[in-house]
Amino acid sequence: MACLSSTNQQEDLWKKMWSMEVPNKIKHFLWRAAHNSHPPRSNLEHQGMDIINMCVVCNCVAEDGGHLFFNCDMVKELWARLGLPSHREQLAVIESAREVIRYVTNLKREEQLKMVIGLWSWWSERKRIREEGQRRPVHLIVKDVEVYAGEILQFLTKVHRSQIVKQQKWRKPSPEVLKLNTDASFRKESAYGGWGYIIRDNDGYTVIAGRGRLSHLLDPFQAELIACLQGIQAAIDIGIRKIIAANDVVMVKFTVEAKDWAYRCQCLESVTRLPMY
Ligand SMILES: [Zn+2]
Known part of the structure; x- marks a missing residue:
């Protein structure tokens, strides 16, 4: 029974980890860390590799x-500047990487985001020091972590808000038509942003969804447009024939007749001609 309970606990841990609202590359990093496939030097030494096992950083x-x-x-x-020194103290005495991840999955969203992006950034920093001999001041790493976490938080806040509004407003499409809803974010200071889309059938079930980050954006409309085009592209790629697309800025209704590039260009043209309102 003890083994079964332990297995269930592990499964719950991975479910919680994979459902964290952080980028997939960071979840993959945590997964590999928990399974010891990141090789800090002491791990390599235990595996019989004859190397100096001193910390790459200090x-x-x-x-x-x-x-x-x-x-x-x-x-x-790093953790002090990120405002997480007490979490660092508690994590420093945990011996298992899995228990570290369990601790992180229980943090509140903002602290969790800063913590996982901090861990991922620190591993990248170690790689940079080891491979290129380059060392950045900690305050610059902290700034990157805060900007990245801020962008994700802004995106999530907007997506959650729009999900609530859309739950209230969502209207069932006719049975043969799917519905595409999109959303986007834009940060004027950094010109960064994000896009997201969800395609649902007439019962409201998700057929496909996606999201991503954007840089060098000109304005919020461009981000909204890219979100819409990403959704349309996804629909074309999986062979959806009829779709209604809608978001806060643009509204377009069309039928996908072909998968060829000429038709994709035609879609692009029809969307870019739409007025803002
Ligand atoms: Zn060190």
Whole structure:
């Protein structure tokens, strides 16, 4: 029974981890960390590789996951500047990577985002130091983490808000037509943003959904338009023949007749001609 309960606990942990609202590349990073496929130097030494096992960042102490992510002097500064020093203290005494992830999955959304992006960024920083010998001041890494977390939070807030509105407003399409809803975000200071789409059938079930990040954006309308085009492209790619597309800015109704590029260009033209309102 103990084994069964332990297996269930593991399954719950991975369910919670994969359902965190953070980018997939970061969830993959956490998954690999929990399964010891990231090789801090002490792990490699245990596997019989004859290397110097000193921490890549400080070169003072043997490098294991606990030291690298929570006890190295530079990483302590990272967590302090991110406003997470008490979480760092608690995580520093946890020995298992899985228990670290369990702790992170229980954090509130904003702290969780900063924590996982901080861990992922710190691993990238270690790679940069090891492979290129380049070292950035901690305050620059912190700025990157905060900008990235801010963009995701803004996107999620907008998506959640629009989901509530759309739940109230959602109208059933006719049985042979699917409905595409899109949303986008835009940050004027950084020209970054995000897009997202969801295609549902007439019973409201999700057929396909997607989202992504954008850079070098000109304005919010461009982000909305890209979201719409991504949704239309996804519909074309999986062979959807009829679709109604709608978001806050544009409204278009059309029938997908062909998968060829000429038709895709025609879709693009028809969407870009739509007025803003
Ligand atoms: Zn160190």
